[in-house]
Amino acid sequence: MPSPLLSKPGAVATESGAVAAHYGEPLPEQRRAAEGAALVDRSDRDVVAVPGPDRLSWLHSLLSQHLERLPDGAGTEALVLSPQGHVEHHVVVAELAGTTWLDTEPGAGADLAGWLDRMRFMLRVEPALVTDAWALLTLVGPRGDDVLTAAGLPVPVETYEVRAADAGWVRRMPAVGDGVPAVDLLVPRAELARWADALLAGGAVLAGVDALAALAVEAHRPRVGADSDHRTIPNETPWLQTAVHLEKGCYRGQETVARVHNLGRPPRRLVLVHLDGMSEQLPAPGTPVTSGTREVGRLGTVVRHHELGVVGLALVKSATLEKGGDLRAGETVVVVDPDDLVVTTDDTVLAARERVRAVRSATIGR
Structure with missing residues (x-):
């Protein structure tokens, strides 16, 4: 509306x-x-309201965050994961006066509310889409x-x-x-x-x-759908810190999150990237990121920033971030922000900084 x-x-x-x-x-x-x-x-x-005396323990069992003892007047973030640990929904939570409020991405509320309704069983909860x-x-x-x-x-x-x-x-x-x-x-x-x-x-x-x-x-704050795909797991994104409680009990997808966390190396990482900005049309979310002839990631949200120029978020293979190198999205030059590189040498970081300077100079000089 x-x-x-x-x-x-x-x-x-x-x-x-x-x-x-x-x-x-x-x-x-x-x-x-x-x-x-x-x-x-x-x-x-979209906004989903969840009243009912069993709401917090029920949501605690379904979502990735520790919600069972969330006090009145508090909030947090949480994820709905698939059984394989892939991100399906991201919600921001507010607990106030007997109702838990969940706000989520535009257009995602009906699916979220429908899934919650199917998971009620005999509990005293009444989830409803109230957008x-x-x-x-x-x-x-x-x-x-x-x-x-x-x-x-x-x-x-x-x-x-x-x-x-x-x-x-x-x-x-x-x-x-x-x-x-x-x-x-x-x-x-x-x-x-x-x-x-x-x-x-x-x-x-x-x-x-x-x-x-x-x-x-x-600020590296991703959005479901734009900055994630059907394979995204929390460990690849900042959601691992903001929307996942690593010590809580069982919830759907927990096994994947715990296994990858213990291994310490997710398959991809969400990073800030600088783009050359030579095209008036910004690349769409989902545009493949390539290194030579190999696809090594995907672009998410790309914006024109008032200070940084054309920047975006991208999910890039961890192995690529460790090695560095030239990246592209179609004909667009893509450079990972040096602070987001996973490297072992200062030379790689210095080279990345030089590439960022070159990209910004090309954009400003248009």
């Missing part, structure tokens, strides 16, 4: 037509988010707390802390970009415009989802 914020001046919709990709100034919107306070309409995300009634906003930037205060809203302090706000809630999220603070707000969909206006009156400016995507790429 199209957001009412698409009526704001300059709004250019995403391909789905649900929210704004930007409001006419894609790169300045990123900078405002990184330096001030930007309000991003993410009302296209029609609830919408997500994200406030990004170092001045975000000032905006919340000016709007009369609570300011959560600790990461994943959840605070009630009118009928909805505010949740502190991990930083994006280079340490840029972020909070999520769950609001009644019928009052989305009112909440947005209150935050804009408090000092925020509008930014599209493209601005948040660029800062998320910089």
Whole structure:
């Protein structure tokens, strides 16, 4: 359903037509988010509500995270894995006043809610897709707390802390970009415009989802589907740290996660890559990454970043990252960020840094 914020001046919709990709100034919107306070309409995300006295122990048995003793006013991240350990869903969790809220990727909610419903058995839980009634906003930037205060809203302090706000809630999220603070707000969909206006009156400016995507790429925060494929396991991504509890009891896919963790070498790794940016059309998620004639990975989200140029996330074979070398995605030169290389020599890192400089120079010189 199209957001009412698409009526704001300059709004250019995403391909789905649900929210704004930007409001006419894609790169300045990123900078405002990184330096001030930007309000991003993410009302296209799906929301699943799980009330019921058995909800936490039940979710604990199904998801990758330790949820059994999640306190009221707390949140976390979790994954739904296949029996083989492949990532099927990523959810961000909020526990508040007798309901566990799960927000997930746009379009994924019906499948997630359907699977949860099939797993209820005789337990006292009532999972339901509630996207029609609830919408997500994200406030990004170092001045975000000032905006919340000016709007009369609570300011959560600790990461994943959840605070009630009118009928909805505010949740502190991990930083994006280079340490840029972020909070999520769950609001009644019928009052989305009112909440947005209150935050804009408090000092925020509008930014599209493209601005948040660029800062998320910089922070190595993947999205299911764009930055993962049917073979992705948590060990290949930062989800192993944010959405998996390695010491909890049995859950679907745990054997794969534990085995690869104990071996210490996943088959691929999610890395930040720099692209030459010579084409106006950015490569699509899923574009193969090649080394010579061999396919060694896949591109995920690719963005034009206001400081880094054209960058993206990519799943690349660990063996390739250890050896280094020239990579391409079609005719596009791809260079792994030196900080993400798995190497044993300083020379390899230095060579990667020189390639990054060359790629950026080519892009800036256009």
